[in-house]
Amino acid sequence: MKVLFVASEGVPFVKTGGLADVIGSLPRELIKQGVDARVILPKYGDIPISFREKMTYLNHFQVPLSWRNLYCGIERLEYDGVTFYFIDNEFYFKRQGLYGFMDEAERFAFFSRAVLAALPRLAFLPDIIHCHDWHTGMISVFLRSQYQNDPFYTDIKTAFTIHNLQYQGVFPGSILGDVLGLGREHFGLDGIEFHGQVSFMKGGVNYSDLITTVSATYAEEIQRPEYGERLDGLFRHKKKNLHGILNGIDVEYYNPANDSCICKKFSYESIDDKQDNKENLQRIVGLPIRRDIPVLAMVSRLVSQKGMQLIKDILEDMLAMDIQLVVLGTGDRYYEDMFRDAAWRFPDKVSANILFGNTLAHQIYAGSDIYLMPSVFEPCGLSQLIALRYGSIPLVRETGGLIDSIKPYNEYTGEGNGFSFTHLNGHDFLYTLKRAIGFYYQKDIWSKITTNAMQCDFSWYKSAQKYQDLYKKLMYKQQIGG
The missing domain is CATH 3.40.50.2000 (Glycogen Phosphorylase B;)
Structure with a gap:
């Protein structure tokens, strides 16, 4: 053929x-x-x-x-x-x-x-x-x-x-x-x-x-x-x-077990080594080095399709929590300035990297705990698949390829590789984020979710x-x- x-x-x-x-x-x-x-x-x-x-x-x-x-x-x-x-x-x-x-x-x-x-x-x-x-x-x-x-x-x-x-x-x-x-x-x-x-x-x-x-x-x-x-x-x-x-996705290129861009290689069998990547990320982007709080991440075009309006709707509530947020990407000037302003107001919580950097992208996937992808629509999406590979748990809106790849965690069965919400509104997004953060502090459960995520096969x-x-x-x- x-x-x-x-x-x-x-x-x-x-x-x-x-x-x-x-x-x-x-x-x-x-x-x-x-x-x-x-x-x-x-x-x-x-x-x-x-x-x-x-x-x-x-x-x-x-x-x-x-x-x-x-x-x-x-x-x-x-x-x-x-x-x-x-x-x-x-x-x-x-x-x-x-x-x-x-x-x-x-x-x-x-x-x-x-x-x-x-x-x-x-x-x-x-x-x-x-x-x-x-x-x-x-x-x-x-x-x-x-x-x-x-x-x-x-x-x-x-x-x-x-x-x-x-x-x-x-x-x-x-x-x-x-x-x-x-x-x-x-x-x-x-x-x-x-x-x-x-x-x-x-x-x-x-x-x-x-x-x-x-x-x-x-x-x-x-x-x-x-x-x-x-x-x-x-x-x-x-x-x-x-x-x-x-x-x-190219599972050889996006592979934390042999990725030369990250500070310490890891797999689902050595998930504790992800914490070294978390500290390295915090050091690189200038945030306080803390292993005890969730690091939220986005590697994205900063445009409406990617759910930036939803981010805006919950940003103040998000930053009122004990979290860190790392953003990488460029897009509409309005959203670029939104993240620049948040980083200026909350320098210990927000790192706004308004640029494209492949090495930094890998370091963000490897060092973050929760990956935000509240897209208005998403034909397929690759970022959530890469995030799964690196044990950064996707939180997505239920649309397009996000539905087909992210299965919400079920605390009764232990199944699922991420978190999702249906309606295009900030209330549902914030509720789901708080739920994910609640599980983050239950280390046995979070380890299970991370293992589920990293064992997913989204090769070609x-x-x-x-x-x-x-x-x-x-x-x-x-x-x-x-």
Whole structure:
């Protein structure tokens, strides 16, 4: 089985979010399970020079994009057992940053056309092109509209994964002909039209053979108006072809037993060594060294989606308790200033690290006791899975992948790996936090919860098997003419 992953970012080359982690981990696991999985990405200027110097030039050619005829180069790099291809066009991709430019529609329309045009030059004919998020949504559209009569592409099937429906790639309707080179027959309910505009996300959903998203609960939620971002009706229509598979994490990279970023390695069998990491974290962020109180943590984008308004609602009550709070992340200026102000007012309780720091993130996971993730919505979430791995007990709101991964602790059965609340209000959040802190002081119970958490298996193994099952169904339908 041959699968080509197409995405706008991927670890270790470029990353802005969880999509990059998926692209860096899932193909590697599929290869272990016998799939010939490869990845194709834009060759951004932000890719470190150490990687760019190792890339091998393969070919170059011209890519048609409506009335344009554009240069495209292909380069290749083997990394950690995975073959990565890179689409090279300096005008579109040699910029500082990955996103946020005025010509996003043109950039990623070019990328989509270039991926398809590159296939005959790769000596690799995939059975399935697996596209990820709106940036690749036009691949399935172009495959059906402009390559359907080319025998080379006849048997290729497409899968489209939605990582976050909030970002859809919506552009003015004028790009239909001027940029995409498509006729009006594609501008309708069954095409790429979205309230008079063009939606790359809707194109991926309507034209792909298979649709997935990153947790089973999120696949259900997006069929409802409150989560569907005005596409809920489309997802209800497509529900038989919509599947939710929870993301995994790289359990070798996120492993407290061999993590070089933390001061003392530990596992669930040596959980007492986590306390040394707690002291180290307190020392690093400038908080009083105290083993006797719970350290609460967040490694997050500081935006509304991540539940920052709920944090604001209970912040004063939280800081009235005997706790410490360590925050790492950037986002909306309002929430950044909220945490800066709290750290100024409560220097012995709050450490606000308004930055991105990978090493510090690992140290926070290893040194904290309770991990806060009160998201308004969360398609999958990776932070709670990493927190479990390091014995930082997640406290989450029940939505999306958080429901699918965090099971509330039950004091009667001893089961559960965290704490959760349902309603989007500060009262429920605060009540659940106080409950978690109450169990923290019952050391036998807390040790049980921590052991439960660290023994959870959220590796890619099972999720990769589920993807394989879906791939095989696609190929079987093709063989029987389904």
